Amino acid sequence: MEPNRLMMRDCKINRILCILEQTYPEAHCELNFRNPFELLVATILSAQTTDQKVNKVTAVLFERCPTPKKMLEITPREFEEIIRPIGLFRTKAKNILQTCELLIEEHHGDVPSNLDDLVKMPGVGRKTAGVVLANAYGIPALPVDTHVLRVANRLGLSREKDPSKVEKELTALIPMELWIDTHHRLIFHGRRLCHARKPECPVCPLKDCCPVFTSAS
DNA sequence: ATCCCGAGGG
DNA sequence: CCCTCTGGAT
Incomplete structure (x- = not known):
């Protein structure tokens, strides 16, 4: 339990945001639209x-x-x-x-x-x-879908299960200019590695910051 | 069988 | 908080 607290203190939000940026620099909306x-x-x-x-x-x-x-x-x-x-x-x-x-x-x-x-x-x-x-x-927003919800819960960024409460906590935690990119990066991460069923923790770039991995090992 | 980048309603 | 709406992929 002590190791966990120390681990989380080491890897605060800035570290998570930094790793997300390095891992998913091109994360973007994949819907096709012209207006x-x-x-x-x-x-x-x-x-x-x-x-x-x-x-x-x-x-x-x-x-x-x-x-x-x-x-x-x-x-x-x-x-x-x-x-x-x-x-x-x-x-x-x-x-x-x-x-x-x-x-x-x-x-x-x-x-x-x-x-x-x-x-x-x-x-x-x-x-x-x-x-x-x-x-x-281009208006700052960090909409919370199932991927964002799940990843935020696992990373310990929020304990809430209600998407609108999670949104409030995340937007309070994250600089506004990063809301949009972070939304996309959390979704990419949820799709690529942090699956609902079987998250691929061993190869996850965030494993050292993540209570799910650190408490399981 | 079970899950998807949800929303609305009970 | 739970349920339903829908089809398609796996």
Whole structure:
């Protein structure tokens, strides 16, 4: 128990951020988009799937419906068929089409650049809103998804299980100019090494800072 | 079988 | 906190 405390004191947040930067210097959003509207739609679609599958579907969708107005011109049924391969297609179709209506009625067809308005869109929670703010507008955000949550818990950066509480703790801990990159790096790390089931601790660059590894060995 | 870069609802 | 929505990959 003493060794753990010392270990954690040695490897504070700066060390973790530094290793993350060296390990995943190019971490970035892997969704394909050309403007805030496309990113908003792609991000709503990305729940419970991979970016690669979303990109396949949006390549077709954005070609046919590049604006909220165009998206409402095809039938909901046609819309569902286009996005069907990614799953959860009925819920997502309904949310996206309602979001398009809201964008037109209350935002002149533009995607709002603040969290409060974004979260009012159906199908848009903190995570989706954060991704849009960060990647479409360059506004500092550190949205917490399942990867970020899991990795932050394991590294001892937060003990909370509620994503919004974890977000608060992380943003308090990390300099604002690093929020966006850190979000992407934690996700890459969660996907590459820090898997939900079987984390690859022996080859993890963060193992010396991580309570999971140091307490297991 | 079980898991995906979630959100909304009970 | 738990459940459901969905299909596809593994």
